[in-house]
Amino acid sequence: MEYVTAVPHPRSEASGPARSGRRSLALALLFGALGAVVALLASRQGWSEGTATVAGGDFPLSAKGGDVTGVPASLAIVGLAALVAVFAVRRAGRFLVAGLLALSGAGTVVSALLGASDTSALDEKAAQASGDSGATVDAMTHTAWPYVAAAGGVLLLLAGLLALRYGRLWPAMSGRYERDGTPRPRKTRAPADPERPEEIWKALDRGEDPTGA
Numbered sequence: 361m362e363y364v365t366a367v368p369h370p371r372s373e374a375s376g377p378a379r380s381g382r383r384s385l386a387l388a389l390l391f392g393a394l395g396a397v398v399a400l401l402a403s404r405q406g407w408s409e410g411t412a413t414v415a416g417g418d419f420p421l422s423a424k425g426g427d428v429t430g431v432p433a434s435l436a437i438v439g440l441a442a443l444v445a446v447f448a449v450r451r452a453g454r455f456l457v458a459g460l461l462a463l464s465g466a467g468t469v470v471s472a473l474l475g476a477s478d479t480s481a482l483d484e485k486a487a488q489a490s491g492d493s494g495a496t497v498d499a500m501t502h503t504a505w506p507y508v509a510a511a512g513g514v515l516l517l518l519a520g521l522l523a524l525r526y527g528r529l530w531p532a533m534s535g536r537y538e539r540d541g542t543p544r545p546r547k548t549r550a551p552a553d554p555e556r557p558e559e560i561w562k563a564l565d566r567g568e569d570p571t572g573a
Contacts, residue, residue, distance in 0.1 A: 381529030388522040392443035392461065395515025399436035399468050402509035407475060410497035412486035421497060423481035425505060431471035432509045439464030439516040446523050447532055454527045462520025468513025476506035 403425035411418040426433060442461040449457055482497035523530075 381526055384522045384526035385530050388446075388519045388526075389443070391515040391522070392439065392519035395465065395468075395512040395517075395519060396436040396440040396443075397512070398515065399432050399472075399509045399512030402472075402505045402512060403430075403433040403436075405505040405508075406503055407506050408479070408482055408500060408502050410482045410486070410500035412497055418498070421482050421485045423485065425472075425475065425509060427481040427485075428475040428478050428506075429471055432468045432475070432513065435464045435468045435471070436512065436516065439468070439520075443519060443523075446527060447530065450532055451528075454530075454532075455524065458520055458523030458527050460520075461523055462517055465513045465515070465517030465520055468516060469510045470513075472506045472509035472513060475509075476502055 405425060406422045407425045407428050409420070409422045412421055413419070439461050442457050442464060445457045446454055446461065479497060479500060482500060486497045
């Protein structure tokens, strides 16, 4: 008769959190790096276009994301730095850095969406082109780049949420610790063999009797 034990294999229990840690780590790195790059690149593109009336004619104007707002690009850099710093800290420090990463992503989303309807950058360009401080832009249109920057912020936010949820399972950048967080044992030197020729000569140099007599 065959008997089936109900006791689970200990390796299967340990493999679950380890597998979740590896998957979440890979996704967080992918989302964080990609989100920061997307937000930075989108901030350098044209976000809005319009025309200004100059000397009886229409003068075309355009504003890049950096002209509209520098917040998405700045927060993308902060988020990328926080993503790297997650692996340099532990416990409460890792939780705080992961929170900063998530907040950077959320701030990038909000600032990009607010910039999608901003007219101040083009109004300022219109004033400079016409020489009239009260001039405003006409026939203004917006591109899709602000929403691309917001998508990058969403990726940063997801990376931060993954770090908050699974960061405790990730390894840290420290040579003094193993993957499980335990200190590595220090190597101890083996005791010298008094019967070795070099040890006998050292004893003679010290004025000792190597025979022990």
